[in-house]
Amino acid sequence: MVAIEAVNITKIYPNGVVANRNVNVQINVGEIHAIVGENGAGKTTLMKIFFGMEKPTSGEIKVFGKTVHFSSPKDAIKHGIGMVHQHFMLVPSFTVAENVMLGIAPKKGPFAVDFKKMEEIVLDYAKKLNFDVPVCEKVMDLPVGVKQRVEILKALVRGAKILILDEPSSVLTPQEVEELFQLLRKLSKEGITVIFITHKLNEVKQISDRITIMRNGHVVGTYKNQDVSETDIVELMIGRKVEYQIERTPAKPGKIVLEVKNLNYYREDGAHILKNVNFYVRGGEIFAIAGLEGNGQKELVEIITGLREKATGRILLNGVDILNKHPGEIRRLGLAHIPEDRVEVGSALDxxxxxxxxxxxxxxxxxxxxxxxxxxxxxxxxxxxxxxxxxxxxxxxxxxxxxxxxxxxxxxxxxxxxxNCKIVIASQPTHGIDVASSEFIRKRLLQMRDEGKAVLLISTDLQEVLQISDRVAVLYKGEIVAHFANQNLSETELAHYMLGVKRQSWDYLKEHLT
Structure with missing residues (x-):
């Protein structure tokens, strides 16, 4: 039986951009169905149409065989469709239970929420699904893998029979990815349909039953997993043969460009977010900071670039202390910034x-x-x-x-x-973008390095870290817990430090980072 179907879907935006052109795709009940394509291929628009965030210009959507018309995501949810977005839609200061039941919480009276019953409902759902989630903890204090489970739980509590996952593994360690895939396989066996959108083709091959490939707004084809290789998928995505090989020649590091000394930062609620962070970046090298999302990377970058104040310590850019200076002044001293949030921070959309x-x-x-x-x-x-x-x-x-x-x-x-910068800070520079664009950006960062610029790479993508960095530090709960020269490093080894299973001695770190 078909769970959801796009029939001749076309979407033309008011400026004339054609995002989808006569798209036809059928996704079966209980299957894990991957949808892949370059950025701009039309897959995100199609998912927005499936979830009621966009209306098609023409064509129709069928859910369990019936034609539906969605005016909003609320309509899609009523028809059993849930979506876990790439950027989680959670309220950080709310508990897990409050987030899961937001808008549908049981009431004691006309206005009062029955918090005890709410927590019992969420705990009961979590146990049925074998979800290990702390229902009474605030979301802001949870690891990213648990936050993702909360998003999935939120969709399932609302009765989702079709679950759309947008780049679900982009901020997870290899161990967390495997846990996610075990969960998706379990849901699939229970009849939940999973639509999986990702740019990581090795994961597409690992988890999906069938794969729909899109290019320039069209569906190129839908294939059984065993019938196409990763190379086949890439060639179908971009319409030509490609070889993605990044050659990283040995670095020739020069003088220290950026130096961070004893950096500490406390959040407004008193939480100690950055704890005595020390490191340096030299011209002619790429220094990477790896870590799971939510371990202080965002605050670290915002403090260095002047977007966040009230930290203590020292940040020296070519010998000038830039801590708590205005972003414009810092830029004029030679700092460039590729921000994590390309929409809100990196560009002016209009x-x-x-x-x-x-x-x-x-x-x-x-x-x-x-x-x-x-x-x-x-x-x-x-x-x-x-x-x-x-x-x-x-x-x-x-x-x-x-x-x-x-x-x-x-x-x-x-x-x-x-x-004309002296250092570029690249924060998640290839997060959520396609293979070709990712490779282009990574090569550009290597080119900057080879021109003698300093590059500070902040990334949750371990493949990226290992592919282009010369030195790697790991940030865990606001502390640097490991430092390596990037020689024969593995994703598994790094992941142990990212999860807090291992940490190097302070004496070793002091010797290599100060």
Whole structure:
């Protein structure tokens, strides 16, 4: 039996961008069905249509054989569809039970929530599903793998029979990925349909029953897992043969560009988020900080870049203490920043590609004279960047809002790595983007290194860390717990430190990081 079906779905946005073109796909009850494609291939739009976040321009959706019309996600939920987004939709200050039952909590009276009964309901569901979740703990204090289980539990409590997972493994360790896959297999056996969207093709092969491949808004085909290899999938995704090989020559480190000394940061509620963090980054090397999401990486980057204040310690950029300085002042001292959140922090969605590319230098030559802005110079620069970084946009005047995630990210990378910086901080630079775009960005960071720039890479992607870094530190619960030269390192070894199973001695860390 077919759980959900797209029939000739076309989606055309008001600016003329065609996201889906006559898409047809059938997803069966109880199967794990992967949908893959480059950024901009149309898979995210299709999932938004399935979940009621977008309306198709034409075509129809069928759920368990019946044609449905969704006005909002609420309609999709009523029809048994749940979605776990790439960025979790949880309230950090609420408990697990409060998040799971948000909007459907049992009441004592007309206004009062029955918290005890709410916790009992969630605990009962968790036990039935063999979920190990602490129902009374606040979400902000949970590891990322547990937060994901809370999201899945939230969908299942609402009666989801079809579960859409968007990049579910992007912030998990190999051990947590395996636990997730065991859970998905269990749900599948119980008749839950799982739609799995990811750019990690090894995981597609590991978990899926069937695979739908999309390219340029079309469905190229749907295949049984055993009938296609990873190489076949990549070639079908991009329409040509490719070889993804990144050669990392030995680093030639120079002088220290960035030095972090005894950095401490306390959250507003008193939680000690960063604890005596020490490290340095030299010109001509990529220094990576690995760790599970929520272990202080976000705060660390925001403090270094001036986006967060009230930390203590010292941060030296070419010998100048930049702690608690304004972001603009820090940038002028030679720091570039590829932020984790490409939408909220990294770009201005309503401005054009050209305007985003010069947003840090619009007041400088050649884009501005003493009083006159020079559109022709801006246009020429933007056209050059679009070509150089292979940004897929109709024109430099296209609003960034209408680019795919991968092309927004390449726009940001183009701006930041052409800014005449001394160091670039790259925070999750390939998170949630396709294979080709990921490889392009990683090669660009290596190019920056080879040009003598310092690169600080913050990443939860262990493959990325091992592929391009020269040295690796691990951040766990706000502390640096390990440091390695990247020689014969394995994902498994790193994961032990990321999970807090192992840690190196303070004397060893002091010797190598200060």
């Amino acid at each position: 401005l054009s590609v050209a305007e985003n590319l010069i947003s840090d230098r619009y007041y400088q030559q050649p884009f501005s004279g003493k009083v006159i802005y020079r559109p022709s110079k801006v246009l020429a620069f933007a056209e050059r960047m679009i070509k150089m970084f292979n940004i897929k946009a109709k024109s430099p005047s296209t609003s960034v809002r209408f680019l795919s995630g991968g092309n927004i990210q390449k726009t940001i990378v183009a701006r930041e790595t052409t800014s």
